[in-house]
Amino acid sequence: MYAYRINKFLFEMLKDKEKEKRFIEGDPTLFENFELTQEEREAVQSCRVTKLNESGVQPLLLMGLTLVLKKDIRELYKNGI
Numbered sequence: 001m002y003a004y005r006i007n008k009f010l011f012e013m014l015k016d017k018e019k020e021k022r023f024i025e026g027d028p029t030l031f032e033n034f035e036l037t038q039e040e041r042e043a044v045q046s047c048r049v050t051k052l053n054e055s056g057v058q059p060l061l062l063m064g065l066t067l068v069l070k071k072d073i074r075e076l077y078k079n080g081i
Helices: 003-015 017-025 028-034 038-045 049-054 059-068 073-078
Strands: none
Touching (some): 003 017, 059 073
């Protein structure tokens, strides 16, 4: 996984309410401009914070992702997700 692409995607998604809404709704076209691999997309969509963090994704962007998806980042880390 390439952290730069994921960081860029999360940053752009979190600063734009329309993109955030499309992400929550599961719009697959949202990923098209970011060249994320299937593995990267799945990790983001399923909120695999441990895997994303180990790949170098910014922790603050991961926190934003968990807030959008209404998940507790502490529980995800504790459970190794």
